[in-house]
Amino acid sequence: MTQQSRRLYLNEVATRDGFQNEAVFIDTDDKIALIDQLSACGYAKIEVTSFTSPRAIPALRDAEAVMHGIARAPGVVYTVLVPNVRGAERALSCKVDEVNLVMSVSESHNRANLRMSREESFGQLRDVIGAVRGSGVAINVSLSTAMGCPMEGDVPVETVLGWIDRFAGLGVNGVTLCDTTGMAHPAQVHDLCARASAAFAPLEITLHFHNTRGMALANTLAALDAGIVRFDASLGGLGGCPYAPGATGNVCTEELVHMLELDGYDTGVNLAAVLDAAARLPALIGHDVPSQILKAGRRLDLHPMPACA
Amino acid sequence: MTQQSRRLYLNEVATRDGFQNEAVFIDTDDKIALIDQLSACGYAKIEVTSFTSPRAIPALRDAEAVMHGIARAPGVVYTVLVPNVRGAERALSCKVDEVNLVMSVSESHNRANLRMSREESFGQLRDVIGAVRGSGVAINVSLSTAMGCPMEGDVPVETVLGWIDRFAGLGVNGVTLCDTTGMAHPAQVHDLCARASAAFAPLEITLHFHNTRGMALANTLAALDAGIVRFDASLGGLGGCPYAPGATGNVCTEELVHMLELDGYDTGVNLAAVLDAAARLPALIGHDVPSQILKAGRRLDLHPMPACA
Numbered sequence: 001m002t003q004q005s006r007r008l009y010l011n012e013v014a015t016r017d018g019f020q021n022e023a024v025f026i027d028t029d030d031k032i033a034l035i036d037q038l039s040a041c042g043y044a045k046i047e048v049t050s051f052t053s054p055r056a057i058p059a060l061r062d063a064e065a066v067m068h069g070i071a072r073a074p075g076v077v078y079t080v081l082v083p084n085v086r087g088a089e090r091a092l093s094c095k096v097d098e099v100n101l102v103m104s105v106s107e108s109h110n111r112a113n114l115r116m117s118r119e120e121s122f123g124q125l126r127d128v129i130g131a132v133r134g135s136g137v138a139i140n141v142s143l144s145t146a147m148g149c150p151m152e153g154d155v156p157v158e159t160v161l162g163w164i165d166r167f168a169g170l171g172v173n174g175v176t177l178c179d180t181t182g183m184a185h186p187a188q189v190h191d192l193c194a195r196a197s198a199a200f201a202p203l204e205i206t207l208h209f210h211n212t213r214g215m216a217l218a219n220t221l222a223a224l225d226a227g228i229v230r231f232d233a234s235l236g237g238l239g240g241c242p243y244a245p246g247a248t249g250n251v252c253t254e255e256l257v258h259m260l261e262l263d264g265y266d267t268g269v270n271l272a273a274v275l276d277a278a279a280r281l282p283a284l285i286g287h288d289v290p291s292q293i294l295k296a297g298r299r300l301d302l303h304p305m306p307a308c309a
Numbered sequence: 310m311t312q313q314s315r316r317l318y319l320n321e322v323a324t325r326d327g328f329q330n331e332a333v334f335i336d337t338d339d340k341i342a343l344i345d346q347l348s349a350c351g352y353a354k355i356e357v358t359s360f361t362s363p364r365a366i367p368a369l370r371d372a373e374a375v376m377h378g379i380a381r382a383p384g385v386v387y388t389v390l391v392p393n394v395r396g397a398e399r400a401l402s403c404k405v406d407e408v409n410l411v412m413s414v415s416e417s418h419n420r421a422n423l424r425m426s427r428e429e430s431f432g433q434l435r436d437v438i439g440a441v442r443g444s445g446v447a448i449n450v451s452l453s454t455a456m457g458c459p460m461e462g463d464v465p466v467e468t469v470l471g472w473i474d475r476f477a478g479l480g481v482n483g484v485t486l487c488d489t490t491g492m493a494h495p496a497q498v499h500d501l502c503a504r505a506s507a508a509f510a511p512l513e514i515t516l517h518f519h520n521t522r523g524m525a526l527a528n529t530l531a532a533l534d535a536g537i538v539r540f541d542a543s544l545g546g547l548g549g550c551p552y553a554p555g556a557t558g559n560v561c562t563e564e565l566v567h568m569l570e571l572d573g574y575d576t577g578v579n580l581a582a583v584l585d586a587a588a589r590l591p592a593l594i595g596h597d598v599p600s601q602i603l604k605a606g607r608r609l610d611l612h613p614m615p616a617c618a
Binding site for chain 1: 457459460461462463490491492494495496497520521522523524525526527529530531557561564567568571572573601602605607608609611612613
């Protein structure tokens with residue numbers, strides 16, 4: 001493999017992407033305590049919450065209270081999901097560092113997930129960008145289904161590059177390519193990342209993988225090989241997939257950090273601190289999490305007993 | 310990544326490595342039916358059973374009956390695990406195509422798993438090799454803990470290469486490097502595979518990964534990149550790890566084939582046929598299996614319902 005930059009930048013999404021999928025409401029104080037713990041872990045960015053309608057996502061109805069309650073660590077970018085201008089105004093009033101906008105690059109998924117066409121989404125997000133621009137708050141756009149749509153199947157690379165181009169034209173700071181339902185495979189990831197990086201540098205390109213079909217870490221290797229240095233990850237692997245009960249969701253932060261650190265990358269993230277935070281999750285959300293490292297321990301956590309065959 | 314050979318050779322280990330870890334005894338007829346189904350899937354090799362003492366591994370006490378009962382498919386190598394000369398004699402009487410010998414490259418794990426020193430194991434396996442040589446039956450040696458020992462930690466590459474060298478000197482046909490408890494990471498795998506291939510070609514080198522810490526497919530990519538073309542895999546991901554309840558074990562065949570096929574490799578294996586076989590496992594063993602693909606479906610198995618965020 002070619003030699004890549006060894007400094008990587010991780011964005012923790014569990015308290016937004018993970019918690020919004022949980023059936024229980026996690027107490028505001030517990031959210032704040034967890035985010036404060038995450039702030040000490042060394043992440044480049046934390047996606048704190050979502051300024052969506054409290055009716056649409058009641059799990060995150062306390063977005064303002066959480067944003068006001070957390071202690072901001074220097075050097076950490078605190079980002080929030082914002083669906084529309086109303087959400088952007090709420091986010092700006094909380095002095096977020098970044099807003100993260102989202103739409104799907106496949107029509108069917110955008111309609112299923114956001115209840116509007118892609119063009120309607122783009123128009124709405126263009127208005128958000130207009131409202132945020134000039135405030136000093138950074139703007140990132142997460143493009144869902146960038147490596148496949150669960151309803152349409154393959155999404156042409158040209159389609160993905162086309163949507164990046166439209167948002168780049170609006171002056172956003174970064175784009176996240178999301179493998180929303182774990183359809184990406186390594187050769188595809190390498191091709192998409194190489195082409196997006198070549199076409200849109202110095203736009204910050206982040207990769208967001210799901211482990212739905214077991215390939216999240218393999219896809220990460222492929223993205224690294226194509227020069228990507230920014231990755232989303234979710235503590236404990238929180239954030240499931242509604243059509244595949246029992247399947248894992250987002251790539252697990254501690255599994256990602258564990259592999260990257262062993263391979264000699266500098267993620268900035270303290271693995272022991274992240275594992276401490278992940279260990280709190282089952283009590284918070286009321287069920288087990290898909291993290292393998294939480295169960296098996298780190299590579300060099302040794303075991304005195306007779307071992308596997 | 311560099312371009313590697315696209316033709317790969319898979320060895321299915323579920324009926325040996327998987328079943329020996331199951332609490333229930335799987336009926337001989339069910340084993341035979343499953344192996345016959347696997348024989349039609351396109352594997353290069355199937356590890357059918359183990360000629361160990363029926364007292365040591367009662368789950369595989371029907372080794373002769375299974376070997377005699379299966380219908381051998383042309384082109385498939387039927388291999389069996391053999392611990393000693395007595396086991397080799399039993400295996401030879403069943404006209405196996407290959408015997409697979411096993412020892413650990415770390416002293417503590419060998420003592421824990423095989424109840425003897427590495428030198429004692431080597432002596433015993435040398436006797437087995439002597440008994441099998443000249444019979445026309447191929448000989449493979451699986452080296453456990455080749456990428457780390459759960460009791461000792463890191464195992465020096467020189468130690469692993471040293472054991473390969475000793476067995477190569479005895480004229481074995483192949484060596485399997487086993488990541489017995491999922492401690493391997495991609496950079497390590499690449500280094501070990503490159504060095505072993507360079508030093509011991511044309512010895513057939515197979516990689517055996519566990520997904521204990523989520524890295525099995527990422528490690529596979531690293532091994533491919535170093536030129537490896539032979540891999541063990543276990544249907545459904547069968548074969549757990551006693552010190553990490555809930556952690557996954559062997560790399561899951563259908564997850565491995567799914568990724569490799571998407572990335573353009575020719576595994577010889579028919580994914581749909583393997584999924585049909587994997588779907589039978591829960592009824593056979595009485596519990597769920599860790600396979601993600603069984604839960605989520607293949608990449609392009611489309612879903613009509615509203616999807617993930």
